[in-house]
Amino acid sequence: xxxxxxxxxxxxxxxxxxxxxxxxxxxxxxxxxxxxxxxxxxxxxxxxxxxxxxxxxxxxxxxxxxxxxxxxxxxxxxxxxxxxxxxxxxxxxxxxxxxxxxxxxxxxxxxxxxxxxxxxxxxxxxxxxxxxxxxxxxxxxxxxxxxxxxxxxxxxxxxxxxxxxxxxxxxxxxxxxxxxxxxxxxxxxxxxxxxxxxxxxxxxxxxxxxxxxxxxxxxxxxxxxxxxxxxxxxxxxxxxxxxxxxxxxxxxxxxxxxxxxxxxxxxxxxxxxxxxxxxxxxxxxxxxxxxxxxxxxxxxxxxxxxxxxxxxxxxxxxxxxxxxxxxxxxxxxxxxxxxxxxxxxxxxxxxxxxxxxxxxxxxxxxxxxxxxxxxxxxxxxxxxxxxxxxxxxxxxxxxxxxxxxxxxxxxxxxxxxxxxxxxxxxxxxxxxxxxxxxxxxxxxxxxxxxxxxxxx
Amino acid sequence: xxxxxxxxxxxxxxxxxxxxxxxxxxxxxxxxxxxxxxxxxxxxxxxxxxxxxxxxxxxxxxxxxxxxxxxxxxxxxxxxxxxxxxxxxxxxxxxxxxxxxxxxxxxxxxxxxxxxxxxxxxxxxxxxxxxxxxxxxxxxxxxxxxxxxxxxxxxxxxxxxxxxxxxxxxxxxxxxxxxxxxxxxxxxxxxxxxxxxxxxxxxxxxxxxxxxxxxxxxxxxxxxxxxxxxxxxxxxxxxxxxxxxxxxxxxxxxxxxxxxxxxxxxxxxxxxxxxxxxxxxxxxxxxxxxxxxxxx
Numbered sequence: 001x002x003x004x005x006x007x008x009x010x011x012x013x014x015x016x017x018x019x020x021x022x023x024x025x026x027x028x029x030x031x032x033x034x035x036x037x038x039x040x041x042x043x044x045x046x047x048x049x050x051x052x053x054x055x056x057x058x059x060x061x062x063x064x065x066x067x068x069x070x071x072x073x074x075x076x077x078x079x080x081x082x083x084x085x086x087x088x089x090x091x092x093x094x095x096x097x098x099x100x101x102x103x104x105x106x107x108x109x110x111x112x113x114x115x116x117x118x119x120x121x122x123x124x125x126x127x128x129x130x131x132x133x134x135x136x137x138x139x140x141x142x143x144x145x146x147x148x149x150x151x152x153x154x155x156x157x158x159x160x161x162x163x164x165x166x167x168x169x170x171x172x173x174x175x176x177x178x179x180x181x182x183x184x185x186x187x188x189x190x191x192x193x194x195x196x197x198x199x200x201x202x203x204x205x206x207x208x209x210x211x212x213x214x215x216x217x218x219x220x221x222x223x224x225x226x227x228x229x230x231x232x233x234x235x236x237x238x239x240x241x242x243x244x245x246x247x248x249x250x251x252x253x254x255x256x257x258x259x260x261x262x263x264x265x266x267x268x269x270x271x272x273x274x275x276x277x278x279x280x281x282x283x284x285x286x287x288x289x290x291x292x293x294x295x296x297x298x299x300x301x302x303x304x305x306x307x308x309x310x311x312x313x314x315x316x317x318x319x320x321x322x323x324x325x326x327x328x329x330x331x332x333x334x335x336x337x338x339x340x341x342x343x344x345x346x347x348x349x350x351x352x353x354x355x356x357x358x359x360x361x362x363x364x365x366x367x368x369x370x371x372x373x374x375x376x377x378x379x380x381x382x383x384x385x386x387x388x389x390x391x392x393x394x395x396x397x398x399x400x401x402x403x404x405x406x407x408x409x410x411x412x413x414x415x416x417x418x419x420x421x422x423x424x425x426x427x428x429x430x431x432x433x434x435x436x437x438x439x440x441x442x443x444x445x446x447x448x449x450x451x452x453x454x455x456x
Numbered sequence: 457x458x459x460x461x462x463x464x465x466x467x468x469x470x471x472x473x474x475x476x477x478x479x480x481x482x483x484x485x486x487x488x489x490x491x492x493x494x495x496x497x498x499x500x501x502x503x504x505x506x507x508x509x510x511x512x513x514x515x516x517x518x519x520x521x522x523x524x525x526x527x528x529x530x531x532x533x534x535x536x537x538x539x540x541x542x543x544x545x546x547x548x549x550x551x552x553x554x555x556x557x558x559x560x561x562x563x564x565x566x567x568x569x570x571x572x573x574x575x576x577x578x579x580x581x582x583x584x585x586x587x588x589x590x591x592x593x594x595x596x597x598x599x600x601x602x603x604x605x606x607x608x609x610x611x612x613x614x615x616x617x618x619x620x621x622x623x624x625x626x627x628x629x630x631x632x633x634x635x636x637x638x639x640x641x642x643x644x645x646x647x648x649x650x651x652x653x654x655x656x657x658x659x660x661x662x663x664x665x666x667x668x669x670x671x672x673x674x675x676x677x678x679x680x681x682x683x684x685x686x687x688x689x690x691x692x693x694x695x696x697x698x699x700x701x702x703x704x705x706x707x708x709x710x711x712x713x714x715x716x717x718x719x720x721x722x723x724x725x726x727x728x729x730x731x732x733x734x735x736x737x738x739x740x741x742x743x744x745x746x747x748x749x750x751x752x
Contacts, residue, residue, distance in 0.1 A: 087590070432583055
């Protein structure tokens with residue numbers, strides 16, 4: 001049994017990977033797709049098409065709205081029907097481009113064949129530019145634009161690339177299926193990232209509950225001509241797949257408060273991202289589809305679908321036979337960090353990893369009772385915070401104290417909530433306080449910058 | 457025995473006198489010169505420290521007012537014009553009386569008219585709920601009903617009405633400090649002038665969706681149809697982002713918009729008589745007919 005894991009906190013939810021044996025299937029094209037302009041971290045993209053325009057699959061329909069932003073491509077060929085607010089999965093309006101599907105005709109220059117291209121272009125700048133133009137974002141959940149992560153600030157040096165195949169969230173199996181079925185592409189993608197970051201060692205971290213994936217990737221690495229790529233089996237523990245926790249587990253280095261992983265010499269990319277990098281660099285294929293697990297005990301059949309970005313949830317659900325009668329809650333993502341879907345007319349984003357159906361019994365929150373100061377939340381917190389204290393401070397609105405107690409370091413993994421015997425919605429309050437404190441920190445930084453410029 | 461007691465008393469007395477002397481000189485030397493009017497202004501304030509004026513408390517308000525020397529950007533909503541007159545007197549300046557204001561709730565999506573479309577079992581806090589999603593009804597703009605405003609009110613002027621699921625403002629207690637407006641994550645409270653004898657007319661909805669979507673989410677929603685804008689003869693109503701807004705400075709309280717509103721989103725309060733919609737509609741019809749005649 002592997003001993004590799006992060007040093008503090010964490011919980012052990014049952015892994016419930018019931019869709020693990022379902023091979024990836026292509027989902028039919030939906031009649032309409034809705035592409036949100038803000039489906040990555042950073043500035044929303046700016047549309048470059050107009051209503052009535054004919055677009056091809058893989059054609060750029062929106063360009064980055066800032067440095068930290070990403071291109072968006074049409075996932076189908078068809079006509080742009082509207083550009084305007086649509087309700088997102090939370091029911092809040094979000095700007096979307098609506099495209100009516102007419103076919104699956106791809107833009108020229110995109111290689112759709114299955115041939116594996118193992119030879120990596122030599123020019124790193126060209127590679128990063130290709131990744132940028134393909135709109136690749138981190139598919140582990142945070143959807144941070146990948147080209148930004150691959151361009152570290154001057155003075156910082158990458159020492160190891162970690163490919164994140166932990167998939168520590170219960171139920172999710174999309175990364176597992178990618179490792180098993182597209183292992184070659186993931187390894188070539190990893191090799192591309194390795195070259196871009198300066199031929200540093202690469203670690204592909206996979207949790208021990210996926211032994212098939214571990215042996216398969218080891219086999220693939222043996223067959224391909226790359227050096228310094230290794231598989232590291234990880235001890236099962238949530239939230240291992242979180243960037244900072246994974247760096248701790250693999251490199252035994254801690255990323256400081258407010259610092260980036262590159263400050264300790266690490267770059268972490270998800271396996272899905274590695275595959276998207278392969279597609280972008282070797283095949284010129286932009287990020288227009290991703291693997292989504294459709295899972296839950298109440299569903300008659302589980303599935304892992306390759307889904308075009310922007311497919312409405314309702315269309316996906318119809319493909320698996322509609323909503324089961326006993327399903328009480330649908331979650332986009334895993335049960336720990338996913339978001340409840342309040343609006344089934346919303347569409348998938350680049351970062352959508354699963355649609356999870358839970359029953360009333362599985363999801364109903366027990367009534368909240370008083371904190372008994374047992375400290376389980378503090379034991380479970382992988383960031384070493386004290387959730388019980390943060391919640392009290394948050395309720396009292398003590399912003400300075402919250403900042404002193406590092407509420408801004410919360411990674412919103414939900415371990416505190418999971419471990420609380422009093423069923424206090426700890427994370428709900430902490431997330432709110434975190435947002436407020438981060439806002440205050442940013443405002444302070446902006447004011448300091450403005451003052452410095454005024455002095456000049 | 458007695459000598460010990462006497463000695464103790466003597467030593468403590470002398471020590472006390474000496475230290476008092478030291479403290480006296482230190483206080484003189486390091487005295488912070490402060491405008492005495494700050495204390496006077498602070499005393500004239502209500503002392504609720506509610507922050508309704510935009511300052512951290514009554515003391516901060518007093519310091520800023522004395523420093524500025526005028527009351528242009530200072531107004532205590534709690535104390536109102538009486539307090540401001542007193543403050544102006546202390547500062548030896550004049551101040552214009554402001555119309556008293558009151559908080560109004562711009563949502564009338566009560567339980568009966570706004571169907572619940574999903575079930576929320578999270579923390580009972582509007583802020584938490586708003587951060588998670590748009591709300592348990594199809595209206596993404598309406599009241600979430602967890603009562604953050606009630607908790608925020610320092611004057612006990614707000615309470616939740618169990619029947620409608622909406623907060624109710626007690627006008628007698630409301631000081632228009634604006635704490636509820638800050639607490640509401642949907643921004644549903646507006647501070648409006650109280651109006652003559654408390655009479656005022658306002659659009660009690662903030663739904664920015666297009667008409668059909670708004671109507672589907674809530675039967676009482678403003679659907680942005682613009683009938684009120686056409687009806688108003690005082691140019692008091694504007695339509696922006698599918699929401700009508702009545703400018704309190706221009707509204708003449710004729711209640712014609714209220715009678716014509718197809719969804720009942722426009723509310724008139726504290727009027728002595730209930731609105732006779734048919735009579736008002738007949739009056740508008742007659743006037744329009746006359747207008748057309750004169751055109752011909």
